[in-house]
Amino acid sequence: MPLPTLAPPATPTPRLDTLTRTQAAARLELNPAGVDKLVRAGILSTPIKAAEVEQLTGRERLQVTSGALTVLRTDAREEADREKYPADPRRWMGFHVEHSDEDLDAASLRWWRSDPAKVLDNELFVVTVATFPVAVYRILERTDSVTRADEDTPRHRYAGQLLARVHPGMSVTYPQDTPGHLRLMARQIMTSRIVVSSGGPIGYLESGTAR
Numbered sequence: 001m002p003l004p005t006l007a008p009p010a011t012p013t014p015r016l017d018t019l020t021r022t023q024a025a026a027r028l029e030l031n032p033a034g035v036d037k038l039v040r041a042g043i044l045s046t047p048i049k050a051a052e053v054e055q056l057t058g059r060e061r062l063q064v065t066s067g068a069l070t071v072l073r074t075d076a077r078e079e080a081d082r083e084k085y086p087a088d089p090r091r092w093m094g095f096h097v098e099h100s101d102e103d104l105d106a107a108s109l110r111w112w113r114s115d116p117a118k119v120l121d122n123e124l125f126v127v128t129v130a131t132f133p134v135a136v137y138r139i140l141e142r143t144d145s146v147t148r149a150d151e152d153t154p155r156h157r158y159a160g161q162l163l164a165r166v167h168p169g170m171s172v173t174y175p176q177d178t179p180g181h182l183r184l185m186a187r188q189i190m191t192s193r194i195v196v197s198s199g200g201p202i203g204y205l206e207s208g209t210a211r
Contacts, residue, residue, distance in 0.1 A: 038132070
């Protein structure tokens with residue numbers, strides 16, 4: 001009997017070093033606008049590197065089993081509108097990996113239409129860009145509120161302790177003075193994805209709801 005004829009080995013699919021916007025969106029289960037936010041926030045570089053996208057894939061959606069988590073769904077950094085809000089001293093609105101901690105505080109903790117009692121009771125406040133956590137705060141107090149001329153409901157400003165944040169290269173730091181139990185919670189949050197439904201930037205991840 002003649003020897004069998006073997007099929008030639010399959011040619012391995014070349015590993016892509018960069019991805020298109022559409023490819024990155026598919027891998028991250030986002031729409032292309034979400035990928036744009038990640039790029040403008042400095043979380044993904046341009047051209048989009050496959051290795052950076054790989055760091056974000058496969059994350060589980062965070063679930064809360066009791067209580068609730070306050071979630072800010074923010075955009076990428078842009079300059080604050082000084083003409084529209086001349087009394088607001090912030091330089092930036094939104095998130096960028098190059099923010100100083102002070103810029104991050106100013107952009108993240110004010111001014112939001114929200115339920116102050118609920119925000120204070122929840123205590124933990126997570127900042128996300130396109131469902132990916134970029135900072136975690138422990139809310140300490142509401143420091144001020146303001147009602148803008150074109151609005152009927154007040155916006156609130158909070159003071160908080162920074163527990164974790166993203167830096168360039170997607171590295172995450174946890175301040176040394178973070179209590180141990182909060183550090184563990186912050187680590188879990190920062191390696192997850194968070195999806196909430198809300199009519200505005202502030203949402204609440206509630207217990208007992210599949211996400």
